[in-house]
Amino acid sequence: MSKAPSMPMYWDAYLADTTHLTTEEHGAYMLLLGAMWRRNGWVPDDDRDNARILGLTVGKWRKIKARLSDFLMFQGGEIxxxxxxETWGKTQEKIEKNRSNGAKGGRPKVSKNKGVAKANASVSVNPNQTIPEPEPEIKREAKASPKKRGSRLPQDWVLPVAWGNWALGEGWPEPAVRSEADKFRDYWHSVAGQKGVKLDWLATWRNWMRNSKNPRIINGGQNEHSPRHPNRLQRIVTAAAEGTSGQDWG
Structure with a gap:
């Protein structure tokens, strides 16, 4: 069971960011968020397990996963x-604070100046009245939020389907994407120390591809390094965008 059964929901921000989603995609996204909350903020990046949680086939989930990839964080084999x-961290802080106050008796100490105030008739104090706790400042809460920790690229890392589909959609041929994925894995596994630790591996992959010297397909045409069968490549790109290619980037 989650350490925080009640999950706040910011509907205005959610609806503003997701107007382009279908009803099915909304449902999958909401169930996925619920699963993350119950599992303390993360779910494993396991297509079969997540498809089961959402009541979808693995193929359908992979298609929806690609559509939701811009909203999600992929790190260390988890989503x-x-x-x-951020909300999870703040909620845990409040729970811990309430638990600490409860252990102390839950009631503020009586002021040493209470008798003086009564003698001067300047303050009327009801001994049975509990002074309400002030609302925490937003800035102070933000500072207390837990810092994100980076991670190294997992040793068993393979290119996720959504990452490969993104590269296809940006115009790189399939062989180039697979080649760059091998280079990406070997390079980051060989980097030692803090330099090999990243907060967002998806963003690292995108920057890697943008800096790649492999040529892209421009406006559906060919260049000197493009495959000789552009129609076949176009079918791969189109199928990948629709989530129906069945390609396993791993």
Whole structure:
């Protein structure tokens, strides 16, 4: 069971960011957020397990996963969502604070100046009245939020389907994407120390591809390094965008 059964929901921000989603995609996204909250902020990046949680086939989930990838965080073989993690951290702080106050008796100490105030008739104090706790300042809460920790690229890392589909959609041919994925894995596994630790591996992958010297397909045409069968490549790109290619980037 989650350490915080009640999950706050910021509907105005959610609806503003997701107007382009279908009803099915909304349902999958909401169930996924609920699963993250119950599992303390993260779910494993396991397509079969997540498809079962959402009541979808694995193929359908992979298609929806690609559509939701811009909202999600992929790190260390797990999936989360930025706003959900921030809310989770604040909720845990409040729970811990309430638990600490309860251990102390839950009632503020009586002021030493209470008798003086009564003698001067300047303050009327009801001994049975509990002074309400002030609302925490937003800035102070933000400072107390847990810091995100980076991670190294997992040793068993393979290119996720959504990452490969993104590269296809940006115009790189399939062989180039697979080649760059091998280079990406070997390079980051060989980097030692803090330099090999990243907060967002998806963003690292995108920057890697943008800096790649492999040529892209421009406006559906060919260049000197493009495959000789552009129609076949176009079918791969289109199928990947629709989530129906069945390609396993791993």
């Amino acid at each position: 989360s969502q930025k706003k959900l993690l």
